[in-house]
Amino acid sequence: MAAPQKVACVEIGGIPIALSTCDEGFHDLLLQRYDGFLSSSRPEFQLEFDLTSTGPVSDDDVRVHRDGDDWLIERGDFQARWDPRTGRGRVRQNANPYSLDSVLRILHSLILAQRGGFLLHAASVICDGRAYLFSGVSGAGKTTMTRMAPPDVTLLTDEISYLRPSADGYSAFGTPFAGELARAGENCTAPVAALFFLEQGPENRVDELPSAEAVRRLMRNILFFAEDQGLVEKLLATACEFVARVPIRRLTFYPDARVWDRVRSFERNFARNFAGDLQEVSEHA
Amino acid sequence: MPETCIYIARSSAIAARALAGEMMVMNSADSTFFTLNEVATTIFQAADGHTPLRDIVRDHVCEQFDVDPEQAQADAEQFVAELSGHGILLVSNQPLASERP
Numbered sequence: 001m002a003a004p005q006k007v008a009c010v011e012i013g014g015i016p017i018a019l020s021t022c023d024e025g026f027h028d029l030l031l032q033r034y035d036g037f038l039s040s041s042r043p044e045f046q047l048e049f050d051l052t053s054t055g056p057v058s059d060d061d062v063r064v065h066r067d068g069d070d071w072l073i074e075r076g077d078f079q080a081r082w083d084p085r086t087g088r089g090r091v092r093q094n095a096n097p098y099s100l101d102s103v104l105r106i107l108h109s110l111i112l113a114q115r116g117g118f119l120l121h122a123a124s125v126i127c128d129g130r131a132y133l134f135s136g137v138s139g140a141g142k143t144t145m146t147r148m149a150p151p152d153v154t155l156l157t158d159e160i161s162y163l164r165p166s167a168d169g170y171s172a173f174g175t176p177f178a179g180e181l182a183r184a185g186e187n188c189t190a191p192v193a194a195l196f197f198l199e200q201g202p203e204n205r206v207d208e209l210p211s212a213e214a215v216r217r218l219m220r221n222i223l224f225f226a227e228d229q230g231l232v233e234k235l236l237a238t239a240c241e242f243v244a245r246v247p248i249r250r251l252t253f254y255p256d257a258r259v260w261d262r263v264r265s266f267e268r269n270f271a272r273n274f275a276g277d278l279q280e281v282s283e284h285a
Numbered sequence: 286m287p288e289t290c291i292y293i294a295r296s297s298a299i300a301a302r303a304l305a306g307e308m309m310v311m312n313s314a315d316s317t318f319f320t321l322n323e324v325a326t327t328i329f330q331a332a333d334g335h336t337p338l339r340d341i342v343r344d345h346v347c348e349q350f351d352v353d354p355e356q357a358q359a360d361a362e363q364f365v366a367e368l369s370g371h372g373i374l375l376v377s378n379q380p381l382a383s384e385r386p
Binding site for chain 1: 297298299300301302304305306307309311313314316318320
């Protein structure tokens with residue numbers, strides 16, 4: 001007789017996914033790893049895990065491609081098949097938490113792509129009720145920015161930001177996907193105030209980025225793996241939409257806590273400048 | 286000897302969006318991403334598979350931009366070769382059926 005399935009419903013970005021396994025130890029791992037993101041909501045999607053004794057986490061490139069209506073997600077350490085019509089999928093992997101994180105991230109990237117959202121290689125925080133994103137190449141300072149954050153700032157993630165469109169722009173959500181900080185984000189959300197592309201330098205300054213450059217940098221940092229013409233077109237449209245709706249700037253910073261004064265004052269200055277522009281337009285109307 | 290015509294068409298395996306006078310192009314096969322300047326965008330948009338490249342340069346590039354025709358033709362050929370190498374444009378010495386609607 002097969003062992004009964006144990007289920008953990010993990011809700012990231014407002015999308016509840018039921019993760020089920022017959023293995024008690026793996027179920028405990030799910031509960032521990034996604035503590036803070038466990039949910040009693042009705043799951044929108046389901047993944048069933050079959051544990052194997054395959055090798056350790058692989059450095060191979062992941063492949064995400066269609067097999068008929070199903071998605072196949074493959075890397076050396078896992079193989080998953082997911083049917084987006086039924087919302088159900090099956091994963092074969094060993095009990096490694098890093099493989100688990102990877103599968104979950106890829107699944108979310110597929111779901112988000114259809115809904116106009118995306119995962120971004122960026123740290124994100126909530127400051128004064130608004131979300132700020134900090135993106136850049138490895139070593140640019142994502143984790144440094146979160147380490148220097150004042151105590152009233154809420155960490156959403158220091159590694160993978162979760163973004164969904166909302167009525168007035170985009171919202172950022174906390175994720176359990178941690179980077180160097182080795183700390184999961186808080187399970188909360190806020191409207192996005194700005195995205196900063198980080199560069200370290202001798203002083204703190206904020207510079208405008210031309211729209212095309214902003215899209216180029218954004219696309220370079222979006223986590224997207226699917227070999228699918230339709231989704232690629234949707235993703236590019238999403239990136240252009242994001243650039244049109246969210247202020248995107250280059251933040252050159254000297255790594256000490258004063259950079260946070262710049263971040264805090266950004267929205268205030270942006271709102272004032274924007275209001276000035278509106279005034280000017282109406283005067284000429 | 287008659288001059289060889291080059292025909293160019295946009296690949297079906299790409300996504301493209303115009304933004305602030307530049308064209309963003311992404312190859313869905315390998316997720317490589319390119320931004321095209323205004324001249325390159327003009328050529329890209331005119332790449333219908335049945336208009337020879339020299340006509341595109343003469344009727345679009347030289348009409349819209351202040352460029353030397355010979356230099357424009359040479360630059361266009363280099364640009365087409367580069368984008369063809371990345372799978373963004375298809376190139377032939379025969380007219381091509383456009384892969385995009």
